[in-house]
Structure formats: C-alpha cells, structure tokens
Amino acid sequence: MPTPSLNSPETSGNDFWSKVPQPTIERLSAYLQCVRTLREEGEKAASSAEIARRTGINAAQLRKDLSYFGEFGTPGLGYELEALETQLARIMGIDQERDVLLVGFGNLGRALSSYTGFGRRGFKIVAAFDVDPEKIGHKTAHFEVFDLDKLPEINAKLGAQVGIVAVPAPNAQGAIEALANAQVRAILNFAPVAVKASDGIAVRNVDLTSQMEILSYYLRSH
C-alpha cells in the first residue's frame, strides 16, 4: 500500500492546524483509539466501513476528516493500520513527549500519576503540587510533590505546557489560574465543576459520569 502523504505543520503553518474544526479533532482521537484497538486485536488493515461501525461515525465523515491532512487508504483495500496510527499520532502531536504538571495529589491525583496510559502516549508527569503539608515533599519514582505556591517558580525551570487538575471541586478554579499564571497552555480538568480559563488557554473538562450516562441509556433500552 502506498504511504499516505501528510500535510506537514512546517509547510502549512499554524493557520492550517487551527483551521481544522474542533469536532474533527475529537473524531480523529476516536479513530486513533479505534485503530489501536484493531491493532491490539491483531488486524493489519481495515475498511472505512469497519472503522465506521466501531466508532459510530459514518464512513463519509471519516474520509472527509482525514482529507484535511492528505491522502489515506487505498480504494477497495482500506487502511493499512500501522501507517494510519503513525499518521494520526503525528497529526495529534503525540509523536513527541510532553511534560505535564499535576495539581492535586489526593486519591485521584495519585491514581492519574500511576495511570500507565499517560506514559505510553508520551505524557510524562514531571512535578505535582498540593496544599496539604502531609503531601508536600512526597517523592515518587518520577517526580516530587511541591507546595502549590511554588508552581510558577518551579515551572519557570521545567517549562511544562500541559497541566492536570485533580483537586476537589471548590479548588479547581484556583488550580486552573495557578497553572495559567505559570505559562501552562493546555489543561485537563477532572474536578466535576465548570471552570473558566483566560484566552489562549485550552481547558478540557473530563466528566467521568458522562460515560456512565451512556451506559444508563443502554440499560433502559435492553
């Protein structure tokens, strides 16, 4: 199968990347997950119909989403999965390591810091922060837990651009602001509360209940 071509960020510039609609990016992440699952199941190639069936996103949409980034797949043969995974990872910017700051080292923070998924996808927690004197100073194999007040000072050295917020809901907004003040530009918020961020900072709220709600629909419908 021919190697798919990919519009390069070097040649396209930032304009190109920010022109792609947000829902397309979310779907690309879903395709990537699907491709990984297919590969874990031992598949080498898949049709757009198969990817559509598994992701619930129709095949025409899949082809349109990928078309932003170049030519993928071969008519009648489908997608060669290893190449597609590599290209999708490159598009998503996860073909490089990213340093991550973790705010909150309670149960959820500890769970996230030992979640093997992050490391496997190139996200490396390099420092954690908390306000609890009992947690400050704790060292794991990979990072130390610092006083939240030290965040700007420490990130001036580390230069991490990604943050994870795993604090109780009432502290989430403060944690977001502390990260923003320390030049963090992309934040994953696990606190079950709506937060606001200043312009130029991306915040994604992870609602752990939404998946449960979709299951709940299933229970009523079967």
Add this chain to the structure above:
Amino acid sequence: MPTPSLNSPETSGNDFWSKVPQPTIERLSAYLQCVRTLREEGEKAASSAEIARRTGINAAQLRKDLSYFGEFGTPGLGYELEALETQLARIMGIDQERDVLLVGFGNLGRALSSYTGFGRRGFKIVAAFDVDPEKIGHKTAHFEVFDLDKLPEINAKLGAQVGIVAVPAPNAQGAIEALANAQVRAILNFAPVAVKASDGIAVRNVDLTSQMEILSYYLRSH
C-alpha cells in the same frame, strides 16, 4: 414556554429505545453536559445555535437528535434549560438511582468511590471488590470491600446492574467476566486495555488519555 412532550418508554417499548443510533446517544450526553454548564452559569434559556457553538455539534443535528424523543424548544425562543435538562435526564435513564459495583480498590478505585460526580448523577457504589487481603474488609461510609470471589454471591442479594472496573490492565478481562457472571449488564472500564464482553453486556472503555491527545493537538496548532 410549552412543556416539551416526550415519547414514553412505556408506550414506545424497548424497540424504540434500541432503534436510536449510538452516536445520537453520545451526542445527547454532550447536550446534557452543555445544558448543565449553561445552567451553572445562570442561564435560563439557550438557542440551538448557542448549544451548537458550545458542543461543536451543528444545530441541524441537535434538532434531529432531539426529534427522536418529541418536541423541544420554541422557534425563535430556543430551549428552556431546566425543562430540557429534565427531559434529557429522563431520556438517558438517569432520573433514577442506579446501584454500582466497583472492582478494584487501589488509588483509582478509591478516587472513583469518592468522586462526588457519580452520586450527584444518581450512581451509587454499593459494594467494592478486590483481591488484596489488605483491602478486603475495609469499610467506607457507604460500602464494604469484599473478596472478588464473593462477587456473584453478594450481587445475588444486591442485584446491581452496573459495574466499574478500576484494576490494572492485566486483570481487566477477568474483572469484566466476573461482573458478567454476576448478572451485571453495563460496565465502565477504566483499565487502559481493550476488553471483550459477551453479547447483551455493554462495556464502555474510558481512555483517560484521549482528552489529553485533543489538548496535544491544540498545543501544536496555537
């Protein structure tokens, strides 16, 4: 504003509920989250354009998705948010409490068991299970941690239909099967590994890295 009408599950039967496409259900969950956020921000009503802008799902799709379930909103006035939230919650089947079994009481399991979001949406953990003798017998304010071997026996009494898997990746498949054997019908899997379930059992894999990947795209594009 008129009260929106809703196709009732009693009159429509299970056929109706299972006929609704899976992507529609996922979008309903996104609309529900959006409506909650708008209400937290103090809004009373919103146009389909506003909901479209926030969810990234276009307004025509929103109207089509809702049309499966009846009439919502008023032309020119938009959606009355309190009513829309109530109706969406009813559609998703989260207007009732659901008992949940938790498998795995490590950091992630403990974090999930103290995650206030679940309780607020009517998901109540009624028992936890682990294989570690140090965890078995532990009691929280709401449930006890039992030996995983006791799962079928205990759920014969509890009758919970929903399970959460928060075990290390190599143990995930076993945990899914233990829940399935104990008549659990819907499972949320947090282990970062693909799992298989028998027919008639819904499993949703929560990949905590996918949100991070979407942020990663943002970092390269800004």
